[in-house]
Amino acid sequence: MVGRAAAPAAGTVLNALANGYGSAFAIEDAYTEATVELDDTGAITAKIAGKPDGDTRLVERCVESVIERVGDGEGGHVRTESEIPMASGLKSSSAAANATVLATLDALDVDLDREDACRIGVDAAREVGVTVTGAFDDASASMLGGVTVTDNTTDELLRREEPDWDVLVYTPDEQGFSADADVSRCERIAPMADVVYDLAMDGAYLDAMCVNGFAFCAALDHSPEPLVEALPDAAASLSGTGPSYTAVGDRETLEELAAIWSQREGHTWLTTTQRTGATRR
Numbered sequence: 001m002v003g004r005a006a007a008p009a010a011g012t013v014l015n016a017l018a019n020g021y022g023s024a025f026a027i028e029d030a031y032t033e034a035t036v037e038l039d040d041t042g043a044i045t046a047k048i049a050g051k052p053d054g055d056t057r058l059v060e061r062c063v064e065s066v067i068e069r070v071g072d073g074e075g076g077h078v079r080t081e082s083e084i085p086m087a088s089g090l091k092s093s094s095a096a097a098n099a100t101v102l103a104t105l106d107a108l109d110v111d112l113d114r115e116d117a118c119r120i121g122v123d124a125a126r127e128v129g130v131t132v133t134g135a136f137d138d139a140s141a142s143m144l145g146g147v148t149v150t151d152n153t154t155d156e157l158l159r160r161e162e163p164d165w166d167v168l169v170y171t172p173d174e175q176g177f178s179a180d181a182d183v184s185r186c187e188r189i190a191p192m193a194d195v196v197y198d199l200a201m202d203g204a205y206l207d208a209m210c211v212n213g214f215a216f217c218a219a220l221d222h223s224p225e226p227l228v229e230a231l232p233d234a235a236a237s238l239s240g241t242g243p244s245y246t247a248v249g250d251r252e253t254l255e256e257l258a259a260i261w262s263q264r265e266g267h268t269w270l271t272t273t274q275r276t277g278a279t280r281r
């Protein structure tokens, strides 16, 4: 009983750490793939390719939760292989959880609505403590594709669309784990997050990203310089709790911005939105 699935990375429109509402969009060219092999040992183990000391609790809990819900006491092994930089704000945790949940369902040959499957991963992330709010915003974007707006306090999907955006991503070399973010500073900027939420719910995603970017760069002490460089022709934001940034705009503008962003240390790459979400392989 072997199952496989893959889930895409995502970028942020609204970070949910301020008021509990979040918004994110899936992106192409960076995926996490999970392979789950079930057996009758009852024990669950995991490996992250290329990261022998990586924290495997999230994906182990995902396999366990799926088995609890629709399996029959199986054990198994999960292996993840990821192109998404870990703890960089590009939702590696959501992609790993989504891919693992779908791969386990694939191994069990069980179908589950993708939104429900996504909530299993979100609950697992809460249980092992790699998230602040559960991050249903990021998880739903990665699972369903497109851009989503969510209430992370109730895991409700409030809005979803499938925009065709060009996206520029800048990923510095350092890591920033969401669980270490200064939540109380994020909560102080809730009035700004309320403005971002209204814009996102009106479908004004690019304006929403801009306001989110300046507010969360200030709260989390990241430089607003990449955001200023993107304006006025593109919209940019810090992605999640950082350190990555994403910008949305027309291709030519993003190519010019890429020349500026790529002078910084790290990796700058052009991609597009991903509109189909996670899939069994």
Ligand SMILES: Nc1ncnc2c1ncn2[C@@H]1O[C@H](COP(=O)(O)OP(=O)(O)O)[C@@H](O)[C@H]1O
Residues within 6 Å of the ligand: 032, 048, 055, 056, 057, 058, 059, 080, 081, 082, 085, 086, 087, 088, 089, 090, 091, 092, 093, 094, 096, 130, 131, 176, 177, 178, 179, 240
């Ligand atoms: N490929 C992967 N396989 C297994 N777990 C992963 C993988 N990528 C990320 N994770 C889990 O997600 C955690 C990082 O989550 P987080 O700090 O929210 O970063 P991000 O912003 O990239 O989602 C890791 O410590 C690990 O528990």
Ligand SMILES: O=C(O)C1=C[C@@H](OP(=O)(O)O)[C@@H](O)[C@H](O)C1
Residues within 6 Å of the ligand: 012, 014, 015, 016, 017, 022, 023, 088, 089, 090, 091, 130, 131, 132, 133, 134, 135, 137, 138, 177, 178, 179, 239, 240, 241, 242
């Ligand atoms: O842990 C959480 O609840 C969240 C973490 C942040 O993302 P990153 O994991 O990308 O930093 C944020 O954007 C999201 O809205 C909620």
